[in-house]
Amino acid sequence: xxESILSAVGYMVGNPMSFLLIIFSVAWGIMFGxxxxxxxxxxxxxxxxxxxxxxxxxxxxxxxxxxxxxxFGGSISAILFxxxxxxxxxxxxxxxxxxxxxxxAGKALGYALASSAVxxxxxxxxxxxxxxxxxxxxxxFGPPEYFALAVLGITAIASIGxxxxxxxxxxxxxxxxxxxIGLDPLTGVARFTFGNMMLLTxxxxxxAIIGIFALAEVLQRFAEGPQDSECLxxxxxxxxxxxxxxxxxxxxxxxxxxxxxxxxxxxxxxxTAAFISYSEAFRWSKTPELFGKGAPEGIAxxxxxxxxxxxxxxxxxxxxxxxxxxxxAVMIGGLTIHGIVPxxxxxxxxxxxxxxxxxxxxxxxxxxxxxGLRAARLFALVLKAPYQLVGPAIVVLCMTGVFxxxxxxxxxxxxxxxxxxxxxxxxxxxxxxxxxIGLVLGPIAEVSLRQGLILADFDMVTMISRPIAGTLxxxxxxxxxxxxxxxxxxxxxxxxxxxxxxxx
Amino acid sequence: MKHLKRFHLNAAxxxxxxxxxxxxxxADDYPSRTVEIIHQYGPGGGTDRFIRAISEPMQxxxxxxxxxxxxxxxxxxxxxxTFLQRPANGYTLVxxxxxxxxxxxxxxxxxxxxxPLVRIQYDQGLLLVSKDSPLKSVDDILAAEAKSPGGLxxxxxxxxxxxxxxxGLFNAQAGTELATxxxxxxxxVSNTLGGHLDMMYEEYGPTRGLIESGDLIPLLxxxxxxxxELPDVPTAKELGYDVTIGRWRGFGIxxxxxxxxxxxLVALFRDAAADPGYKKIEAENALQYRSEFIGPEAFKTFLxxxxxxxxxxxxxxxx
Numbered sequence: 001x002x003e004s005i006l007s008a009v010g011y012m013v014g015n016p017m018s019f020l021l022i023i024f025s026v027a028w029g030i031m032f033g034x035x036x037x038x039x040x041x042x043x044x045x046x047x048x049x050x051x052x053x054x055x056x057x058x059x060x061x062x063x064x065x066x067x068x069x070x071x072f073g074g075s076i077s078a079i080l081f082x083x084x085x086x087x088x089x090x091x092x093x094x095x096x097x098x099x100x101x102x103x104x105a106g107k108a109l110g111y112a113l114a115s116s117a118v119x120x121x122x123x124x125x126x127x128x129x130x131x132x133x134x135x136x137x138x139x140x141f142g143p144p145e146y147f148a149l150a151v152l153g154i155t156a157i158a159s160i161g162x163x164x165x166x167x168x169x170x171x172x173x174x175x176x177x178x179x180x181i182g183l184d185p186l187t188g189v190a191r192f193t194f195g196n197m198m199l200l201t202x203x204x205x206x207x208a209i210i211g212i213f214a215l216a217e218v219l220q221r222f223a224e225g226p227q228d229s230e231c232l233x234x235x236x237x238x239x240x241x242x243x244x245x246x247x248x249x250x251x252x253x254x255x256x257x258x259x260x261x262x263x264x265x266x267x268x269x270x271x272t273a274a275f276i277s278y279s280e281a282f283r284w285s286k287t288p289e290l291f292g293k294g295a296p297e298g299i300a301x302x303x304x305x306x307x308x309x310x311x312x313x314x315x316x317x318x319x320x321x322x323x324x325x326x327x328x329a330v331m332i333g334g335l336t337i338h339g340i341v342p343x344x345x346x347x348x349x350x351x352x353x354x355x356x357x358x359x360x361x362x363x364x365x366x367x368x369x370x371x372g373l374r375a376a377r378l379f380a381l382v383l384k385a386p387y388q389l390v391g392p393a394i395v396v397l398c399m400t401g402v403f404x405x406x407x408x409x410x411x412x413x414x415x416x417x418x419x420x421x422x423x424x425x426x427x428x429x430x431x432x433x434x435x436x437i438g439l440v441l442g443p444i445a446e447v448s449l450r451q452g453l454i455l456a457d458f459d460m461v462t463m464i465s466r467p468i469a470g471t472l473x474x475x476x477x478x479x480x481x482x483x484x485x486x487x488x489x490x491x492x493x494x495x496x497x498x499x500x501x502x503x504x
Numbered sequence: 505m506k507h508l509k510r511f512h513l514n515a516a517x518x519x520x521x522x523x524x525x526x527x528x529x530x531a532d533d534y535p536s537r538t539v540e541i542i543h544q545y546g547p548g549g550g551t552d553r554f555i556r557a558i559s560e561p562m563q564x565x566x567x568x569x570x571x572x573x574x575x576x577x578x579x580x581x582x583x584x585x586t587f588l589q590r591p592a593n594g595y596t597l598v599x600x601x602x603x604x605x606x607x608x609x610x611x612x613x614x615x616x617x618x619x620p621l622v623r624i625q626y627d628q629g630l631l632l633v634s635k636d637s638p639l640k641s642v643d644d645i646l647a648a649e650a651k652s653p654g655g656l657x658x659x660x661x662x663x664x665x666x667x668x669x670x671x672g673l674f675n676a677q678a679g680t681e682l683a684t685x686x687x688x689x690x691x692x693v694s695n696t697l698g699g700h701l702d703m704m705y706e707e708y709g710p711t712r713g714l715i716e717s718g719d720l721i722p723l724l725x726x727x728x729x730x731x732x733e734l735p736d737v738p739t740a741k742e743l744g745y746d747v748t749i750g751r752w753r754g755f756g757i758x759x760x761x762x763x764x765x766x767x768x769l770v771a772l773f774r775d776a777a778a779d780p781g782y783k784k785i786e787a788e789n790a791l792q793y794r795s796e797f798i799g800p801e802a803f804k805t806f807l808x809x810x811x812x813x814x815x816x817x818x819x820x821x822x823x
Contacts, residue, residue: 048556049556138694138698139694139697139698139699140698141694141698142695142698142700143695143700182577182578183577183578183579183663184663185663185686186663186685186686187663187664188579188663188664188665197578197581197582197585198578198582198585200577200578200579200581200582201576201577201578201582202577202578265694266688266690266691266693266694267687267688267690267691267694316690316694320693320694320697320714320719321713321714322690322693322694323690324690326546329546329549329689329690333549333552333553333556336553336785336788337553337556337557337785339788341712341713341716341788342713343712343713343714343716343717343719344713344714344717344719345713345716345717346713406574406575406576407573407575407586408575408582408586410582451685451686451687454657454683454685455657455685455700455701457655
C-alpha cells in the first residue's frame with residue numbers, strides 16, 4: 001500500500017500538469033456548486049469529453065476535483081443569498097445565512113470552508129486507508145437499515161425548530177406529505193398528481209429548496225420594505241479565528257464520521273449526510289436554541305458532513321464499482337469511456353489510478369482551503385451591494401438555474417409555488433428546517449420501509465430486529481423521548497428561553 | 505484605384521456565386537446547430553452513455569454537438585411530454601426503448617406521436633446472484649420456488665417497467681412466483697452483494713466488473729444464443745423458457761420533420777453505428793451480438809411488433 005502511495009506521489013510530482021488540473025477543476029467545481037441549478041453532477045458530466053485529451057489518471061483527478069469543489073461551492077450562495085447552489089448546501093443556509101445577515105459573512109464563509117476541508121480530508125483519508133472494510137460495512141445496510149437511518153434523522157423534526165414542538169411537527173409532516181407527490185416508487189401508480197402530467201416526476205427537490213430559501217427570502221425582504229440600507233456598511237469579511245474553529249471540533253469529528261458512512265451507502269449521498277449531521281449536531285449541542293440563528297455548529301455540521309460524503313461515496317465506486325451518489329455514477333461513465341472496467345479488481349489492476357485519485361482528493365481539499373480563504377473575503381463583499389439590486393438578480397438566477405437543471409418549465413413553477421410556501425412557513429413561524437428534513441428523508445424512509453417489508457415477507461418484527469436497524473431505531477426512540485422531556489422541562493419555567501444571538 | 509474597384513467587383517461576383525451556389529445547400533446544411541436527444545434516464549446511466557458514445561463520430565462528421573438531455577422521473581412520461589412540446593425542426597430527438605413501449609401499452613404515452621428513426625443497440629439481460637448465495641443454478645431457483653412459492657426476491661430497476669415484464673414472463677413460463685423489488689441501479693447491486701436480495705436482473709455491461717471479479721455469478725441469460733464472454737451461462741431458451749426479450753435502444757423524431765433532414769440523420773447514425781470507436785465500446789459491453797442497425801421503416805415494423813408483444817405481456821401480468 002505504501003508503495004502504491006509513493007508511486008502515486010511520484011506520478012503527481014512527475015506530472016506538474018496534474019496540479020494545474022486540480023486547481024482548475026476545484027475552481028470549476030466551486031463555480032458549478034455556487035450557481036443555482038448548475039450542480040456538481042452537471043459540472044462533472046460536462047468535463048467528461050475533456051478527459052479524452054488526458055490519460056485516465058489525469059481525467060479522474062479532474063473529475064474528483066470538480067466533485068470536491070462543487071460540494072463546497074454550494075455553500076457560498078447558500079450563505080450569502082440564502083440560495084443553496086446545490087441540494088447538499090441546503091442545510092448550510094439554515095445557519096449560514098442568518099450569520100451572514102447579521103454582518104458576519106466572512107466568518108460564515110470561513111466556517112463553511114474550514115469545515116468543508118476538514119470533512120473532505122477526513123473522507124479522503126478514510127477512503128485511502130479503509131475503503132475495502134467500509135465498503136463491506138455498506139453492504140450490511142439493506143432496506144431496514146436505510147429505513148432506521150432515515151427515521152433517526154426524521155425524529156429531529158419535532159425539536160429542531162427550537163420553539164414549539166407542534167410547529168416543528170406540522171412543518172415536518174408537511175414536508176413528508178409533499179415528498180409523496182408523484183409516481184409511487186414501487187408500483188408506479190400516480191399519487192396526488194391531480195391528472196397533471198408534469199407532477200408525475202414529483203416535486204423536484206432542488207426547485208423546492210431554491211423556492212423555499214431564496215425566493216421566500218427575497219419576498220420577505222421586499223415585504224419588509226426598503227429600510228435595511230443601514231446593513232450595507234456592517235459587512236465584516238473577518239474570518240473566524242483558529243480558536244473559534246477549534247470550538248466546533250466535536251461537531252466536525254462527529255459530522256465527518258456520519259458523512260463518510262452515509263456517503264459510502266449507495267443511493268444516499270451528500271444531501272442526506274448534511275441533514276443527518278445537522279440534526280445530530282443539534283441533538284448533541286449544548287446551545288440548541290442558537291440553531292437557525294447563525295450557530296457556528298450549524299454551519300460546521302452540514303459542511304463537514306457533506307464534504308466527508310464525497311470521499312465516502314468514492315468508497316463503493318473504487319472498491320466495488322458501484323456508485324455511492326449521482327455524481328459518482330457520472331464518474332463511472334467517465335471511467336468506462338477510458339476503457340477501465342469499474343469493479344472490485346480496479347484497486348489491483350489500476351492501483352496507480354486509484355491512489356492518484358486519493359492523493360488528488362487530499363490535494364484538492366488543501367488547495368480549496370488555501371485559495372478559498374482568500375476568495376471568501378472577496379465573496380463576502382458582494383453583500384455590500386444594495387439589496388434592491390441583488391434581490392431581483394437572485395430571482396432571475398433562480399428561475400434560469402431551476403430551468404437549466406432539467407430543461408423543464410414545470411420545475412420553475414414548482415420553485416415559484418415553494419417560494420410562496422416558504423414565505424408562509426416563515427410568516428407563521430413554522431421551522432423551515434423541519435419541512436426540508438421531511439422532504440429529504442421522507443422518500444428514503446418510505447421506499448426502504450416498503451422494500452424491507454417485501455423482503456421480510458411483510459413481517460415487521462423480522463425487519464426491525466436486525467442488529468444495525470434495531471440499534472438505530474432504539475436510538476431514534478431514545479432521542480425523541482429525550483428531546484420531548486427536555487422541551488417539557490424547558491417549557492415549565494415560563495416559556496422557551498430565547499437566548500439572544502451574540503452580537504459581535 | 506481602378507484595380508481596386510475591379511477587385512471589388514470580382515470579389516462581389518465570387519461572393520454572389522458562392523451565395524447562389526450554396527443556396528440549395530442551405531437545406532443540406534442540416535444540422536447547423538446542436539441537436540438535443542431527450543431521454544428519461546439519469547446522467548451517466550446506460551442510455552446517457554450510449555448517446556454520448558454514438559454521438560462522438562457524428563460530431564466529427566458534422567462539427568455539431570449531439571447532446572443527451574436527461575429528464576428523469578415520472579416513469580419516463582415527463583421526458584416524452586417535453587419531446588412532444590419541441591418543434592418539428594429536426595433538432596430534438598427522443599430515445600425510444602422497451603420502457604416507452606410499456607408506457608404506451610399502459611396508456612401513459614402515445615407512441616404514434618413519434619416517428620421511429622433508427623434502432624441501434626439490442627442488449628441481453630442476466631439473472632445474477634452473489635457469490636455467497638445458496639442458489640448455484642436455475643435448478644436451485646426452481647427447487648426453492650417449489651418449496652415456498654414467492655420466497656425468492658429479485659432486484660429490478662424501475663417500477664412496472666421492462667424488468668418487471670421480463671421477470672413476469674419468466675414466471676409465467678417457469679411456473680415460479682419470483683417477486684420483484686424495485687431499487688436504484690446502485691442499491692440493487694449493493695443489496696444483492698450484501699445478501700438482502702436473493703438475485704437481481706441486469707445487463708452484462710454494468711455488471712461486467714463484478715462478474716469478472718467473481719462477486720456476482722450469472723445464472724441465466726435471456727437471449728437466443730449464449731454469450732462468448734459467458735460460455736457457461738445457459739440461455740432461458742435452451743432450458744425451455746421462451747424469454748428472449750431484451751432492452752434495445754433507438755431514437756425517434758417528430759413525424760412532420762423535413763424528409764431530407766431525416767435522411768441525413770439516418771445516414772449519420774448508420775455511419776456512427778459502424779464507426780470503429782463506437783464498435784469498440786459496443787464490444788466492451790457485449791452489445792454486439794444482437795445489435796443491428798435498422799432504419800425508419802424496419803424500426804417502425806419492429807416497434808409495432810414490440811407494442812403487440814408488451815401489450816399482451818402487461819395484460820398477462822394484470823396491469
